[in-house]
Amino acid sequence: MNSGPNTTNPSPATSIGTQSDPDSSNEASAGTDFIRAKAAQDTESGKFGGRVQTRFPPEPNGYLHIGHAKAIALDFGLAEELGGKCNLRFDDTNPETEEQHFIDGIQADLEWLGFKPAGEPKYASDYFDQLYTWAEQLIEAGKAYVDDQDAETISEQRGGFGKPGIESPFRNRESEENLRLFRAMKSGEFEDGSRVLRAKIDMQNDNMQLRDPVMYRIKRAKHYRTEDSWVIYPTYDWAHGQSDAIEGVTHSLCSLEFSDHRALYDWFLEQLDLPFEKPEQTEFARLSLTHTVLSKRKLAELVELGHVDGWDDPRMPTLRGLRRRGYPASSIRAFVDKIGVARTNSLHDIELLESFVRTELNQQALRRMAVLRPIKVTITNWPDDKVVEVEAKNNPEDEAAGMRRVPFSGELWIEQDDFKMEPPPKYYRLSPGREVRLRAGYYITATDVATDASGNVTEIFCTYDPESEGGSTPDGRKVKATIHWVSASHAITRSVNLYERLFVPGAPGEGGVDPLTNLNPNSRETLVGCKLEPALADVAPGQVVQFERLGYFAADLDDPEVFHRTVGLRDEWANIQKRRQK
Numbered sequence: 251m252n253s254g255p256n257t258t259n260p261s262p263a264t265s266i267g268t269q270s271d272p273d274s275s276n277e278a279s280a281g282t283d284f285i286r287a288k289a290a291q292d293t294e295s296g297k298f299g300g301r302v303q304t305r306f307p308p309e310p311n312g313y314l315h316i317g318h319a320k321a322i323a324l325d326f327g328l329a330e331e332l333g334g335k336c337n338l339r340f341d342d343t344n345p346e347t348e349e350q351h352f353i354d355g356i357q358a359d360l361e362w363l364g365f366k367p368a369g370e371p372k373y374a375s376d377y378f379d380q381l382y383t384w385a386e387q388l389i390e391a392g393k394a395y396v397d398d399q400d401a402e403t404i405s406e407q408r409g410g411f412g413k414p415g416i417e418s419p420f421r422n423r424e425s426e427e428n429l430r431l432f433r434a435m436k437s438g439e440f441e442d443g444s445r446v447l448r449a450k451i452d453m454q455n456d457n458m459q460l461r462d463p464v465m466y467r468i469k470r471a472k473h474y475r476t477e478d479s480w481v482i483y484p485t486y487d488w489a490h491g492q493s494d495a496i497e498g499v500t501h502s503l504c505s506l507e508f509s510d511h512r513a514l515y516d517w518f519l520e521q522l523d524l525p526f527e528k529p530e531q532t533e534f535a536r537l538s539l540t541h542t543v544l545s546k547r548k549l550a551e552l553v554e555l556g557h558v559d560g561w562d563d564p565r566m567p568t569l570r571g572l573r574r575r576g577y578p579a580s581s582i583r584a585f586v587d588k589i590g591v592a593r594t595n596s597l598h599d600i601e602l603l604e605s606f607v608r609t610e611l612n613q614q615a616l617r618r619m620a621v622l623r624p625i626k627v628t629i630t631n632w633p634d635d636k637v638v639e640v641e642a643k644n645n646p647e648d649e650a651a652g653m654r655r656v657p658f659s660g661e662l663w664i665e666q667d668d669f670k671m672e673p674p675p676k677y678y679r680l681s682p683g684r685e686v687r688l689r690a691g692y693y694i695t696a697t698d699v700a701t702d703a704s705g706n707v708t709e710i711f712c713t714y715d716p717e718s719e720g721g722s723t724p725d726g727r728k729v730k731a732t733i734h735w736v737s738a739s740h741a742i743t744r745s746v747n748l749y750e751r752l753f754v755p756g757a758p759g760e761g762g763v764d765p766l767t768n769l770n771p772n773s774r775e776t777l778v779g780c781k782l783e784p785a786l787a788d789v790a791p792g793q794v795v796q797f798e799r800l801g802y803f804a805a806d807l808d809d810p811e812v813f814h815r816t817v818g819l820r821d822e823w824a825n826i827q828k829r830r831q832k
């Protein structure tokens with residue numbers, strides 16, 4: 251359904267800067283960006299009575315993503331730093347796509363990220379009556395008119411850059427007729443899309459936003475809050491600045507695609523003759539990440555078309571996806587803090603975000619052993635049925651985390667690729683005749699294998715050195731590799747999801763293609779029958795642990811049988827920087 255021109259938020263700016271070194275895209279170091287500097291100046295000069303109030307205004311047509319985290323950190327951070335407040339406002343003026351579960355989810359995600367809005371959440375829909383009254387005032391003042399043309403015609407007549415606008419034949423209607431028609435629009439006398447209310451500004455203005463923008467359109471759609479009370483809905487532009495004013499917002503911060511709308515934001519506020527200082531809009535760069543799509547429309551499509559399991563799929567850049575994936579909220583805050591706030595859009599490497607996640611988890615996460623693709627090792631000189639408990643560190647980065655006991659027996663699982671019949675050069679792990687160390691356990695030497703009918707190794711036979719408990723021998727013998735293991739009879743069995751990038755290219759959709767054509771068909775690999783050390787039976791939902799040598803893994807929030815790989819161990823961000831320096 252075509253709901254008329256200019257009825258939804260503008261689409262995100264498409265221009266994207268060069269691949270970023272985060273520091274170079276930063277106009278000032280975090281904490282002193284141009285927006286914070288200006289707001290600090292405003293408080294000093296006593297503007298807005300020295301008050302600072304911001305708002306975070308999501309539209310409840312999707313869940314929050316990491317781009318929103320940047321806006322949130324700025325809106326809430328700035329208010330807090332200057333002793334002001336930040337409220338949450340649902341910008342709910344498009345009834346077709348807005349739903350209550352998004353409202354609830356956005357609040358939960360905001361809380362998870364660590365921010366608390368001032369007071370109860372606010373809703374643009376709470377102001378529908380006030381906005382309507384103000385619209386009638388504009389009509390009476392000759393500053394708004396009802397246009398009987400359809401959306402397509404209006405859009406055509408707006409012209410373009412260097413292309414003059416054409417005035418609507420209904421532009422010079424008398425106020426009384428406009429008022430009568432507008433009231434009739436409100437009371438449902440006209441078809442959807444048959445008329446709109448437009449501001450009467452300037453059809454020749456260089457700024458297209460000022461060419462008589464639409465303020466109301468007719469739409470018979472059930473609104474999740476106001477239900478069927480309204481058949482006309484205000485546009486973003488008509489609702490936003492006025493909502494800011496009603497709430498007492500001083501600094502209205504939004505992303506760059508709204509730059510052109512600022513003149514309109516100001517124009518509406520000027521017409522209304524408010525009894526206090528008007529809020530001011532300032533724009534900042536949107537966050538973009540490589541291999542990632544942050545348009546809610548596209549994210550919704552991924553969900554609807556079944557490319558992912560839902561908004562909280564661990565491959566999604568949504569806060570709930572990242573949470574399920576195991577990203578600590580603090581690492582997301584640290585990342586957006588690091589990239590800072592600038593005036594030009596730039597594309598940030600997803601590896602930088604991952605490096606914040608890894609740094610955080612390295613400090614916090616318990617170490618455990620897990621074998622994802624198991625092959626059996628039988629220790630032939632191990633006494634039958636003997637079980638010992640070896641001691642292993644819970645977290646070498648945190649002495650306070652202490653030690654744990656891990657059962658060791660004569661039948662173990664190790665990773666298939668930690669054994670090779672014919673080891674290539676520089677392969678130091680297990681192979682026939684080769685001795686390796688088992689992490690926190692003993693030295694073992696491979697002596698023989700069992701194979702299936704096609705010659706694949708199905709089991710490895712080893713001997714162990716009884717004097718090597720804890721990882722060293724009295725003769726100080728060196729081995730070149732240490733591998734992880736799990737005792738076969740003590741292991742618990744779980745599924746593990748491994749993830750690759752959701753989109754193959756760095757900039758999905760580049761060259762004007764649908765980003766969904768850039769999806770990586772191998773973005774998830776599910777391994778079943780993984781063997782985990784028994785202590786992993788006790789992880790809490792959502793807890794992240796390091797599987798030694800493999801990476802960080804999060805226990806699923808709902809399914810205790812499933813783990814998700816949060817991030818690998820290797821610092822790919824460091825590698826990227828090294829490559830760029832060359």
Ligand code: ATP
Pocket residue numbers: 259260261262306307308309310316317318320321341503504505535536537538544545546547
């Ligand atoms: P989309 O275009 O994907 O629908 P949006 O901007 O319309 O996103 P809103 O829910 O309206 O989504 O956004 C709420 C706030 O978050 C706005 O102030 C918007 O500027 C900001 N925001 C949204 N995406 C980003 C981003 N990628 N980087 C920074 N801020 C963002």
Ligand code: MG
Pocket residue numbers: 259309
């Ligand atoms: Mg928006």
